[in-house]
Amino acid sequence: MTFDTPPAAFAGASDTATGYDDLFGAIGLHDLVPASLAAWRPLLAEALAFFLERLPEERLAALLAEQFAAADAPAAARAAALLAHCPTLHKLGQVVARHHELDPELRRHLQQLESMPSTLPVAPLVQRIRAQSGTGARLQIADAALAEGSVAVVLPFAWWEDGRLRDGVFKVLKPRVAEHLAQELAVLPALAAFLAARGARLGLPAIDYHGHLASVQRLLTQEIRLDVEQANMRAAAALLADDGAVFVPRLLPWCSAGVTAMERVHGGRVNDAALPAARRRMLGHEMVGALLARPFWSQADPAIFHGDLHGGNLLLADDGRLAVLDWSLTARLAKAEREAVVAIALGAMALDEKQIRDGLARLGMRDAGCPQAERTVAQALDALVRSARPVGFDWLVGLLDRLALQGATGFGAELAVFRKSWLSLAGVLRDLDTGPAADLPLVSIGLQRFFAEMPARMLSRADSRAFSTHVSTADLIALAGAAWPAGMRYWSRLLGNA
Structure with a gap:
C-alpha cells in the first residue's frame, strides 16, 4: 500500500x-x-x-x-x-x-x-475555569479530574448552599482540542474523494462519502460548543421534567460559553452496576421510554433526541435514577420525518413494499423506486417474515443501513444521528441484558398516546396526522383493510423462502 x-x-x-x-x-x-x-x-x-x-x-x-x-x-x-x-x-x-x-x-x-481517567495537568484547567466562569475563590475545585472524554475533561467541585456543602462538576474543553479537531476536519473533504475513488476500484457500492463526511464535520463541530450543549440540556430537562426515573443533571449558575457547570451525579456507569434481572429489565424500559419513546411520540416539531447514548453517558445514580450526560450531540427529528418512519412501519406490518418505498421517499431518500431499492425492501421483508418477530427499530435501522451501503442518498444528518443513537442504546441494553423486547416501551407508550388521543380523532378529519402517534384515521383504516392481503403476502413469502 x-x-x-x-x-x-x-x-x-x-x-x-x-x-x-x-x-x-x-x-x-x-x-x-x-x-x-x-x-x-x-x-x-x-x-x-x-x-x-x-x-x-x-x-x-x-x-x-x-x-x-x-x-x-x-x-x-x-x-x-x-x-x-x-x-x-x-x-x-x-x-x-x-x-x-x-x-x-x-x-x-x-x-x-x-469515560477515561485523565492524565492532563489540572492547574491550567482550573485557571481557565475560574477565568471563564467568574467563580473567583468561592468554589472548592478539586486538584484531580474525575474523567476525560473525546473533547472535554470533568473536574469536581463543591460549594455551600443553604447551609449545606453541595457537589458539582465543571466540564471544560481539553487543551488544543479545537485546534486538533479543526486539523482533522480539514482532512475530510480530501478523504471523501479518496474513499469514492478507492471504493470504486475495490468494487464497493458508490456511497455518498462527501455528503456523509460533511454531516460528520457539522456534527463534530457541535461537540466543542458547550453553550449549545447547555441549551440542549435545558430542552431535555423540560422534556423529562415529570419523569421520576430518568433525569438530566441541573445546570448551575457558573456556566459560560467555554465551561459547563452542573450538579454532580454520584453513581457509576449503568452497565457496571450489579443488578438483579428484574431491575435490569426495568432500567431498559425506562431508558427506551424516556430517551426514545417520549420524544418520538410527541407533537413537538422538531423533537429532541440524545445523539450519543454510549455507556459513559448513562449513569445509575445512588438514588436509583438514571442520569443522562453529555448533550453536546443531539438529533432533532421533524414531525414529518417521524410520520414517515411510522408509515414505513405500517407498510412493514402489511408487508406492503410500495408503502415502504413511499415512506422512504417521504423520509428523504432519492430514487426510492429504483430496482435496487425494490430488491432491498423485498429482501428486508423476507427476513422479517423468516424472523417471526414484529416490526421494530432494529429492522428499520437494518433496512436503512442496507440502503445506505448500496449508495442510497437523501437521508438527512439528523436521521443519521438518530440512527446512531438507537444503535448505541441498543448496544447498552444488550450489554445490560435487559431482555429481547427493547422496542416494547416504544410500542407501549405509543399505544398510551393512541388511546389518549381517541376523543380528538372523533372531531378531526380522517386524513389528519396532527397527533402524537403521527398516523391518521385513514391510515389505520387502510391498515385494517390490508389484513387479508397481508396474510396472503406472509404465506407467499414464507413458502417462497422455504
Whole structure:
C-alpha cells in the first residue's frame, strides 16, 4: 500500500515496520469492522492511513512513538489508544464500542473510551475555569479530574448552599482540542474523494462519502460548543421534567460559553452496576421510554433526541435514577420525518413494499423506486417474515443501513444521528441484558398516546396526522383493510423462502 507522501515521522520509527499495514495488523484495527462487513476492511485501513498521514507531523510523531513504546501491550489496548489520540477517531471508537459482532476483548477496551481517567495537568484547567466562569475563590475545585472524554475533561467541585456543602462538576474543553479537531476536519473533504475513488476500484457500492463526511464535520463541530450543549440540556430537562426515573443533571449558575457547570451525579456507569434481572429489565424500559419513546411520540416539531447514548453517558445514580450526560450531540427529528418512519412501519406490518418505498421517499431518500431499492425492501421483508418477530427499530435501522451501503442518498444528518443513537442504546441494553423486547416501551407508550388521543380523532378529519402517534384515521383504516392481503403476502413469502 502506497500513498502520495509517506509521513516523515514514520520513517525510522521501527526497523521492522514497513508501513501502516504492519501497524494496523499488529493492533487488529481491521477488526473495528464486523465480520458482516468484511469487504469494507481494506477500505477502512487505507482510509485511516490517508487520514493519519495528513495530520501535522508533531501529532503523528507522538502517536507513532506511543504505539511503538506500547509494542508489548495487548493489541486491543493499542487500538483503543490510537483512536483516543484524535477527537474524530475517539468518537468512532465510542460509536462502535458496543457493537455485538466485535471481538469481546476489543469491545472492552473500546468501552474505556466512553469515560477515561485523565492524565492532563489540572492547574491550567482550573485557571481557565475560574477565568471563564467568574467563580473567583468561592468554589472548592478539586486538584484531580474525575474523567476525560473525546473533547472535554470533568473536574469536581463543591460549594455551600443553604447551609449545606453541595457537589458539582465543571466540564471544560481539553487543551488544543479545537485546534486538533479543526486539523482533522480539514482532512475530510480530501478523504471523501479518496474513499469514492478507492471504493470504486475495490468494487464497493458508490456511497455518498462527501455528503456523509460533511454531516460528520457539522456534527463534530457541535461537540466543542458547550453553550449549545447547555441549551440542549435545558430542552431535555423540560422534556423529562415529570419523569421520576430518568433525569438530566441541573445546570448551575457558573456556566459560560467555554465551561459547563452542573450538579454532580454520584453513581457509576449503568452497565457496571450489579443488578438483579428484574431491575435490569426495568432500567431498559425506562431508558427506551424516556430517551426514545417520549420524544418520538410527541407533537413537538422538531423533537429532541440524545445523539450519543454510549455507556459513559448513562449513569445509575445512588438514588436509583438514571442520569443522562453529555448533550453536546443531539438529533432533532421533524414531525414529518417521524410520520414517515411510522408509515414505513405500517407498510412493514402489511408487508406492503410500495408503502415502504413511499415512506422512504417521504423520509428523504432519492430514487426510492429504483430496482435496487425494490430488491432491498423485498429482501428486508423476507427476513422479517423468516424472523417471526414484529416490526421494530432494529429492522428499520437494518433496512436503512442496507440502503445506505448500496449508495442510497437523501437521508438527512439528523436521521443519521438518530440512527446512531438507537444503535448505541441498543448496544447498552444488550450489554445490560435487559431482555429481547427493547422496542416494547416504544410500542407501549405509543399505544398510551393512541388511546389518549381517541376523543380528538372523533372531531378531526380522517386524513389528519396532527397527533402524537403521527398516523391518521385513514391510515389505520387502510391498515385494517390490508389484513387479508397481508396474510396472503406472509404465506407467499414464507413458502417462497422455504
